[in-house]
Amino acid sequence: MSSPAARPDAGSTAPPAESRPDPGRSGSGLDPRRWVVLAILSGSLLLIAMDTTVLNVAFPSLVSDLKPGSVEQLWIIDVYALALSGLLVTAGALGDRLGRKRMLLTGFVLFALASLLAVLSTEAWHVIAARALLGVGGAAIMPSTLSILRHVFTDARERAFAFAVWAAVFGGGMALGPVVGGLLVEDFGWHSAFLLNIPVAALVIALGARFLPESYAPRSGRWDWWGVGQSIVGMLALAGGIKQLGKSGFADPLPWALLALATLALTVFVRRQLRLQNPLLQVRLFANQAFSVAATAIFLGMVGMGAVLFLVTQWLQYGQNYTPFEAGIRLLPASLGLVLTSMVTPALMQRFPIRHILGIGLLVMTAGLAMPWTVQRFADIGYPAVAVALAVLGMGVGVATTVASVTLMAATPADEVGGAAAVEETCYELGAALGVAILGSLATALYRAGLPALDLDGGTAASVRDSVGEAAHVAHALGGDAGRTLLDTVAAAYTTAITPAFLAGAVLTLGAAAVTWAWIPRDLRPTENTH
Structure with missing residues (x-):
């Protein structure tokens, strides 16, 4: 139990401390609303997770309708993740100060408004603005879901189950996005991919206002505006650099300049946070080996999952000629496997040390x-x-x-869960982006090297070598036997190219398993209530 907060300084925004008794709790200390809260937060997370991938199937229809330029297309794709990644740390800290329930409901108001703006869009910049606002709303929502779960579930076993549901919903939602989006877009157009958000957000707001408990973390002192600016610049540059690396390759100086800016800004941010008595993010959490290894495992897990979903989707669509919806259906085994093992893992965690289970999970990833x-x-x-x-x-x-996830939260003091949740969400977002950037770039380089000499003019041949997507467009434009021959050649080259990329991902996860075995304490178990 965290200690009561000191009286706030002048200019402080700190509300009553989290340790104040919650009138919704029973005499046993267990909140009777906790399972309703889990259902509401799961629905919240499902919507956010689906929204990260639903654009994949809506994008071709959107481009055909609004005809955005190449730069506008990149902004439509990337601005959501950039806004989300850039604001997660700030949103987590704000939730600790102003209230996690308040932040979550505010995020869903923004999410609903942004979705309405997207539905009404008639220009490409309308969609860009809507996607940016969706990212802001998502940044307010995602850390709040974990923080509220950490507050409501005080029993260690129940908390482990709640976090398992959280992980299953997030992974399942990412895989369901293309399936649900494909069904909607085929019948109702690209606007319907955003329209679904509005009634779901309205329902979450209504139920959340009624059933979600409010919680805070004790904070005193003024809001760290300098830290906010440094974290936003650093995270935006980091996310932007990773994404640009995946698009333009290692020879382009722009992603390296962005990554250098990110390194500078985040170094200044970390040094500042270490000096402050009440930092925006308690970076000393990373001194805890269990916390650091858990964050690394999440990050590398998403590197593998993000890269595979991207590469296999490309292979199914361009190598096997499936529609986006058909490709989405064929990605479901990954989601089903994730949901199944997420649900049984909490029981295993009560019988075996975390070190063993996490290491085995990473080894199974390596095998896949x-x-x-x-x-x-x-x-x-x-x-x-x-x-x-x-x-x-x-x-x-x-x-x-x-x-x-359970290990990371168990290693976090109750008054720092907002920052820890932001760290976890950042690992999810940047891990998936880095997987696409690094392993996707490797696959592209191998694809180009594996293509034979092409009987095409210089510009067309360059387009074919640029990416498998461009090659598919060229093949369809050629048509006839020439188009089919080119498509077969491209499919063979891409199939050969992605297998070494998968192997590179396997090496990363194997390394993570070794680090897990070496760093996590032998007897660490999530059996103590640390709330």
């Missing part, structure tokens, strides 16, 4: 990523080989992220 390498010509076997690899990967991610 290595499978395409061991079956080099999985295209000859067909989709079943890919489905097995996806299911194994999903099972590993489900175990690893569930254990890591």
Whole structure:
């Protein structure tokens, strides 16, 4: 139990401390609303998770309708993740001061307004503005979900189950996004991908206002505006640099300049936070080995999952000629594997040390990523080989992220959960982005190297070598036997290219498993209530 907060200084925004008795709790200390709260927060997270991937199927229709330029297309795709990543730390700290329930409901108001703006959009810049506002709303929502769960579930076993549900919903929502989006877009157009958000957000606001408890963390002192600016600049530059690296490759100086700016801004931010008595983010949390290893496991888990979902989606659409919706359906084994193992992991955590379970989860991920390498010509076997690899990967991610989430929160003092939640969400977002950037760039380089000489003019051949997506467009434009021959050539080159990329991801997760085994205390178990 955290100690009562001191009286706030002048100019402080600190509300009553989290340790104040909650009238909603029973005499046993267990909140009778906790399962309703879990259901509401799960619905909240499902919407956010689906929104991260639903644009994948709506984008071609949106481009056909609004005809955005190439720069506008990049902003439509990237601005959501940039806004979300840039504001997570600030939003987590604001939730601690102003109230997590208040931040979550405010985030959903912004989410609903942004979705309405997207539905009414008639110009590309309207969609860009809407996606940016969606990112702001998402940044307010996501840390609040974890912080509220940490506050409501005071029993360690129940808390582990709640975090398992959280991980399952997030992973399942990412995989469901293309499926639900495909169904909506095929019948109602690209606007419907955003329209779904409005009634769901309204329902969450109504139920949340009625059932969610408010909670704070004790804070005194003035709001750290300098720290806010440094964190936003640093995280925006970091996310932007990673995404640009995936688009333009390692030879382009722009992503390296952005990453250098991120390093500078985040270094200044960390040094400032270490000096402050009441920092925006308690960076000393990373001195706890369990916290650091858990964050690393989440990050590397998302590197593998993000890269595989991206590369396999490309392979299914351009190598196997499936529609986006059909490709989304075929990605479901990863989601099903993740949900299944997330649900059984809490029971395992009560019987075995965290070190063992997290290490095994990372090793299962390694196996899933290595499978395409061991079956080099999985295209000859067909989709079943890919489905097995996806299911194994999903099972590993489900175990690893569930254990890591519980470990990370168990290692966090009750008055720092907002910052810890922001760290966890940042690991999810940046891990997936880095997976696409690094492993996607490797696959692209191998694809270009594997293409034979093409009987095409210089500009067309350059387009084919630029990306598998551009090659598919060229093949469809050529049509006839020439188009089919080019498509077969491109599919073979891309199939050969992505297997080494998967193997590189397997090496990363194998390294994470070794670090887990070396750093996490041998007897660490999530059995003590640390709320």
